[in-house]
Amino acid sequence: MLMLCAVFLPICAGAALPLWRPHDRRTRQDYVVGAACATAVLALLAVFTQAGSAPLVLLRLNDHLSVAFRVDGLSRVFGTMVSLLWPLACLYAMEYMSREGAEDRFFAFYLAAFGVTLGIAFSANILTMYFFYELLTLVTLPLVMHSMDGKARYAGRVYLVYSMSGAALGFIAMVFLLQYGGDIFQFGGSLVSGAVDKNILLTAYVLGFFGFGVKAAVFPGHKWLLRASVAPTPVTALLHAVAVVKSGVFAVIRITWYGFGPDLIRGTWAQDLMLAAVLFTIVLGSSKALQTQHLKRRLAWSTISNLSYVLLGVATLTTAGLVAGLTHMVFHAVLKITLFFGVGAVHFKMHRDFVPDIEGCGPLMPVVFSTFTTAALGLMGVPPLAGFSSKWMLATSSAALDTPLGYLGAAALIASAILTALYLMQIVLLAFFPRQNRAISVKIPKKARRDPSLRMTLPMTVLAVASVVLGLCANQVARTISALVLG
Amino acid sequence: MLTTKIMYGNWLVMPILYPILGGLIASRVHTLRVRRLVVSTILILQMLIVLPVLFYDGTPYVFLELGGGIRLVLMADHLGRLFSVLICAIWFAVAFFAYEYMNHEGHRERFFGFYLMTLGALMGICFAGNLVTLYMFYELMTLCSVPLVLHIGTRKAFDAAWRYLAFSVAGAGLGLLGLFILQGYCTTDLFTAGGVLNLALAGEDRQFLLAVFLVMAVGFGCKAGMFPLHAWLPIAHPVAPAPASAVLSGLITKMGVLALIRVVYYLYGWEFLLGSWAQKTVLILSLITVLMGSTLALREDTLKKRLAYSTVSQVSYVIFGLMLLNPAALEGALFQAVFHAIAKNALFMATGAIIYKTHLTQVSQMRGVGRVYGITMWCFALASLSLVGIPPTGGFLSKWMLAQGALDADLGWLSYGGIAILMISALLTAGYLLPIVTNAFFPGKDFDSSNLVKQQDTWLMWITLIFLVAAVVLLGMFPNWLSPSIDAVVGDLF
Numbered sequence: 001m002l003m004l005c006a007v008f009l010p011i012c013a014g015a016a017l018p019l020w021r022p023h024d025r026r027t028r029q030d031y032v033v034g035a036a037c038a039t040a041v042l043a044l045l046a047v048f049t050q051a052g053s054a055p056l057v058l059l060r061l062n063d064h065l066s067v068a069f070r071v072d073g074l075s076r077v078f079g080t081m082v083s084l085l086w087p088l089a090c091l092y093a094m095e096y097m098s099r100e101g102a103e104d105r106f107f108a109f110y111l112a113a114f115g116v117t118l119g120i121a122f123s124a125n126i127l128t129m130y131f132f133y134e135l136l137t138l139v140t141l142p143l144v145m146h147s148m149d150g151k152a153r154y155a156g157r158v159y160l161v162y163s164m165s166g167a168a169l170g171f172i173a174m175v176f177l178l179q180y181g182g183d184i185f186q187f188g189g190s191l192v193s194g195a196v197d198k199n200i201l202l203t204a205y206v207l208g209f210f211g212f213g214v215k216a217a218v219f220p221g222h223k224w225l226l227r228a229s230v231a232p233t234p235v236t237a238l239l240h241a242v243a244v245v246k247s248g249v250f251a252v253i254r255i256t257w258y259g260f261g262p263d264l265i266r267g268t269w270a271q272d273l274m275l276a277a278v279l280f281t282i283v284l285g286s287s288k289a290l291q292t293q294h295l296k297r298r299l300a301w302s303t304i305s306n307l308s309y310v311l312l313g314v315a316t317l318t319t320a321g322l323v324a325g326l327t328h329m330v331f332h333a334v335l336k337i338t339l340f341f342g343v344g345a346v347h348f349k350m351h352r353d354f355v356p357d358i359e360g361c362g363p364l365m366p367v368v369f370s371t372f373t374t375a376a377l378g379l380m381g382v383p384p385l386a387g388f389s390s391k392w393m394l395a396t397s398s399a400a401l402d403t404p405l406g407y408l409g410a411a412a413l414i415a416s417a418i419l420t421a422l423y424l425m426q427i428v429l430l431a432f433f434p435r436q437n438r439a440i441s442v443k444i445p446k447k448a449r450r451d452p453s454l455r456m457t458l459p460m461t462v463l464a465v466a467s468v469v470l471g472l473c474a475n476q477v478a479r480t481i482s483a484l485v486l487g
Numbered sequence: 488m489l490t491t492k493i494m495y496g497n498w499l500v501m502p503i504l505y506p507i508l509g510g511l512i513a514s515r516v517h518t519l520r521v522r523r524l525v526v527s528t529i530l531i532l533q534m535l536i537v538l539p540v541l542f543y544d545g546t547p548y549v550f551l552e553l554g555g556g557i558r559l560v561l562m563a564d565h566l567g568r569l570f571s572v573l574i575c576a577i578w579f580a581v582a583f584f585a586y587e588y589m590n591h592e593g594h595r596e597r598f599f600g601f602y603l604m605t606l607g608a609l610m611g612i613c614f615a616g617n618l619v620t621l622y623m624f625y626e627l628m629t630l631c632s633v634p635l636v637l638h639i640g641t642r643k644a645f646d647a648a649w650r651y652l653a654f655s656v657a658g659a660g661l662g663l664l665g666l667f668i669l670q671g672y673c674t675t676d677l678f679t680a681g682g683v684l685n686l687a688l689a690g691e692d693r694q695f696l697l698a699v700f701l702v703m704a705v706g707f708g709c710k711a712g713m714f715p716l717h718a719w720l721p722i723a724h725p726v727a728p729a730p731a732s733a734v735l736s737g738l739i740t741k742m743g744v745l746a747l748i749r750v751v752y753y754l755y756g757w758e759f760l761l762g763s764w765a766q767k768t769v770l771i772l773s774l775i776t777v778l779m780g781s782t783l784a785l786r787e788d789t790l791k792k793r794l795a796y797s798t799v800s801q802v803s804y805v806i807f808g809l810m811l812l813n814p815a816a817l818e819g820a821l822f823q824a825v826f827h828a829i830a831k832n833a834l835f836m837a838t839g840a841i842i843y844k845t846h847l848t849q850v851s852q853m854r855g856v857g858r859v860y861g862i863t864m865w866c867f868a869l870a871s872l873s874l875v876g877i878p879p880t881g882g883f884l885s886k887w888m889l890a891q892g893a894l895d896a897d898l899g900w901l902s903y904g905g906i907a908i909l910m911i912s913a914l915l916t917a918g919y920l921l922p923i924v925t926n927a928f929f930p931g932k933d934f935d936s937s938n939l940v941k942q943q944d945t946w947l948m949w950i951t952l953i954f955l956v957a958a959v960v961l962l963g964m965f966p967n968w969l970s971p972s973i974d975a976v977v978g979d980l981f
Contacts, residue, residue: 324555382630383623384553393555395667410667418660422653429633429648435640474553 002046003056003069007119010039014111018104025103029094029455032107036090036114040083043118047076047083055124055184064178067131070124072185073485074258074326078250079121081330085242085337086114088459092341093234095455096348100232106146110234113139117243120250124184126177126259130170133212133251137163140244143235144228155227162224166214170251173208176201177259185254187487189261202270205260209274212255215248216311217304219281225304229296233344236296241303241336246329249310253322262317274315275405281308282412286419293355295343298423299336302379305416306332312409313394316401323482324393330477331386331470335375338463339424341456342372349450355427360434367451369431371464376424378467381417386467389474391417496548499561499614502537502571503624505529507607510631514600523586526599530579533606537575540614541568547616547677559623560616560677565975567613570745572972573825574613574738577832578606580951584836585730587947588843592728598638605631605734612742617676618666618754621746622659625710629655632739635731636723647719647726654709654719661706662746665699669754672696678749680979682756689759696755697765703750704769710743712799713806714776720799721783725791729839732791736798737832741824744805752980757812769810770901774908776803781915788849790838793919794831800912801827801874807905808889814981816892819885821973822966826881826959830873833955837867840948850923855930864927866952871920873959876913881963886913 013035022028055070071079093110097103116136123129137160145156180201182190191201214221228240256262265271285305292298310332313325345368346352346361362369378385391413398409451457470477509529516522545564552558563571585602589595608631611624629652637648670676672692673683689696709716720740724732751757760766780800787793805827808820840863841856842848857864873880876887886909893905962969 377630382626383557383619384551384559388623389553389555389557392553392557392667396555399667399671411664414660414664414667417663418656421656425630425633425652426649429637429652433634433637433640433648435642435645471553472551478555 001056002042002050003071003118003122004058006039006042006046007069007115007122009042010035010111010115010118013039014108014115017108017111021104025094025098028103028107032094032111033087033090035111036087039114039118040087043079043083046071046122047079051076064183065127066125066183067128068124068184069119069122069128070184071122072187073487074250074253075121076484077326077330077481078246079118081246081333082114082117082121082243085238085333088462089234089238089337092237092344092456092459093232095453096232096234096344099348100146102146105142106232109139109142113143113239113243117247120247123254126174126181126185126255129251129254130167130174133170133215133247134167136244136247137167140235140239143239144231146232146235147230151230155230158227159224162214162221166211166221169207169211171211173204173211173255173259176204177255181259185258187258187485189257189264190259191261191264198264198268201260201264202268205255205265206270206273208255208260209252209270210277212248212251213311215244216252216307217245217248217281218277218308218311219284222281222285222304226297226300229294229300233296233340233347236300237337237340237344240300241340242333245303245307246333249307249314249329252311253314253325256314256317257322266317271315271317272405275312275409278308278311278315279405279408279412281305282312282416286416286423290419290423295346295353295355295358295427296340298355299339299343302339302420302423303336305420306336306379309391309394309413309416312398312413316397316406316409318397318400319482319486320393320400321397322485323478324390324397326481326485327474327478328387328390328394330481331378331390331467331474334463334467334470335379335386338371338375338460338467339379341460341463342368342375345452345456345460348456349452355430358427359430362428362432365451367457367461369428371460372431373428374464375467376428378471380421380424384471384474386471386474389471389478393478495543495546496550496561498539499543499548499563500550502533502540502575503561503607503611503614505536505607506533506603506610509533510600510603510607513603514596517596519595522596522599526582526603529603530575530582534575534579537571537610541572543568557619558617558676559620561614561620562616562678563614564678565972565979566745566748567615569821569825569972569976570741571610571613573828574606574609577738577828577955578734580954581730581733581832581836583947584733584839584951585728587945588729588839591843592639594638594640597634598728598731601631601634602731602734605635605739607631609738609742612745615749616678618662618678618749619676621749622663622666625659625662625742625746626656628739628742629659632731632735635735636727638728638731639726641726644726647723650719651723654716658706658709658716658743661709662703662750665703665706665750668699669696669703673754678753680753682752682759683754684756684759686759697760697763700750700755700760700765701768704747704765705772707743707746707750708769708772708806711740711747711802711806712776712780713743713803714772714779717776717799721792721795724795724798725789729791729835729842732795733832733835733839736795736835737828740798740802741805741828744802744809744824747806748809751809751812757980761812766810766812767898767901770807770898770905773803773806773810774905776800777807777912778908781912781919784919785915787919788851790848790850790853790923791835791842793850794834794838797874797916797919798831800916801831804886804889804909804912807909808892811892811896811898813892813895814977815888815895817980818973818977819888819890819892821976822881822888822969823885825969825973826873826885826962829955829959829962830870830880830882833866833870833952833959834874836948836952836955837863837870840952843948853923854926857924857927858930862949863952864924866949866956867927868924869956869960871924873963874920875917879960879964881959881966884963884966
């Protein structure tokens, strides 16, 4: 019951917003952040109290088909991560969107997306998950197209086309799971064995992998994420670095570990194909990030690369790999949101979008750039901060496969780490060490600092601190995830 | 007893953390005199903090367990203590020079801040108890020294710093890759004299592990300027302000060497590598670097760049020595590391003093400088003698021992070739350093010194020079002040 409340409350709250049309920003802020916090509380309560209980069936369509919800280990990890990040993002968005306009419409869909993401997290079977997955695309589409200019509309079209194509492929996988699988997701796979030729099942799985993988930006389904960077920063930060893309990863984990089952796929051509696609995306994402000069697109390429880190862990089809992948999923979410928030603050305050324009902005916006630097160091994998442990665990699980692709996976991770260091440090160095002729030679007085207001700096600071703490406690985080997911 | 153990362990963090915090504090002090006082105090206290560590016994202390079986460990064994003393002493001395020199440059708070933070990172590398900890401080060292390279803020400085960052990160990444593969074959992650390989497992995959070693050697050798990842050094070292060039060439390169020593002697164990193709390959790479560095130095007119090429060459002497895998060669390598560190710091600072006073940067412009700035050029001359290897300066002793070690290693043409290359390089070194000295002191009849005196200097500049040059000469004449420490390291391993 709690789960349903958590899922539907924000959807209703969001729907109410354009009807109510609050008069001033303050009221809207209180309402939106309040709704987000309330949902987060409900979701966390559900996560902590309803683990392992029987699935709650909302709609029963026939013997095999039902819309059902359940809280299992994976839901708890994903649900907690999303719930803790959304209220912070709402706070940031309140400030940011004050300059973008059409806030009622924006927050209606922003809140609704929260509910839909929780719906994906709490889905008990493939049909429910698919339903909310499609809904997520529809609910985030207006957010991508928010500014409604040519580029935004085009981005929205690309997003829609890619998502729908992906969903179509996913549909095929879903049909197979419904036909030959059990009613609800089960760890280790819910397929009834022996029913059909293995290769057909593998083909269905691979289609599902690339289909659901579109949201997870696996090559070749990654282009939309770049186009979507025209969306306002709260959208790119939360949705396209955390919610939407991590839902894609979540869905892939569901069909791999809870649907088709790792035993079916392990050692087959399907696994090799997955590993190859994932490897390629890791290196592609990092190399392109280095070449891009547009800040948000650079971070988008970085996201593409990091998502495939997580999928590499999943593709190893070992429990160690899965835990490593999930740990990185959590760390990356926190780090990437911080980075996007920083870049968004620079756009918001100084209207600068490109790397060369950032030169010397460090002392002008100290809070923004210190949090950016902290998150950058974490993402680069400087020990003892967050990224190092998760990347190490991923590389270990990949190399443990003891196959050429496995070793290539570890090598790809290290190559990507080197590239990540370069494309992130370039921004940090330019910001804090401007060249002579562009230097701000006078010490910046406090009044002239252009840091954004508390509504933006508070989430950034909280997240930067969280990333450091997570890094130092990486061991505990990994063990908690392991305990939750593996039981 | 347990609390004492914990206390000892925690104290090891002090020499690392303290300069880093000190650097952050110093960068906030804007008054010149106060800042100089703060920096000097921090450096003096640093030496006092390191003092008790010199009595430690090399027990590893585990500090942090990160996920996946990796942990951060610190320990103070002979090797770490030797380098830490060297670094702290030189860092202190160079700071005095920097006070005066940096009057030329802006953003001084930033400079001293990162100067101190780099010291903390270097201490971390010295006291690292396993390769992950070493890697962590290695990256920190790179991140803290990049701002030193790009300090003057020109386009060239930026390009140099970017190149430095890219090469360093790539090199460290190769080292990490090697570690990552190696960990499956190690009995423990802690640095242990003699190596930690599980010989049964390692024996089966010997060729693979040798290849991995080569990758790690190239990766860590990057910081030491070893071919093939040397291209950043001649660009990054000259563009930094002179005190930064001094510590980059003198000490930071040695950290690459230290990492390599740890990998060779404390992870793989010299017995595993002895006689292998991997050993020979790294020896050949180091010899190529020795020759290449000296040859390129000869043709270079910009003085700082000439010294940078010289660093490339001289540090590879150390790598050559440590890769010969016998006690005499290792002893020679360590002596060479110490003497080169001191002498190269002295050379860069003498150069910096001349640049500061005359605004001249090219060798061809240095005619007659010795007539006007006698002390500076005398120091330059003595330090050069050490680099060439002329007794009684320190460089002679280290090169002698390296030659001895090459013969001991009994590697046939590689031994003799190595000695020949050392000789040729010594001649080349004389060729690129001594003419500077002679031109400076004997400029010829038509010499006009009026355009040389641009700025007066203070005692701050030449006190450091005299101190370092005295060290190089005295230690060369009385090596038994240094021998116990070095022999202790060698004794641990053989």
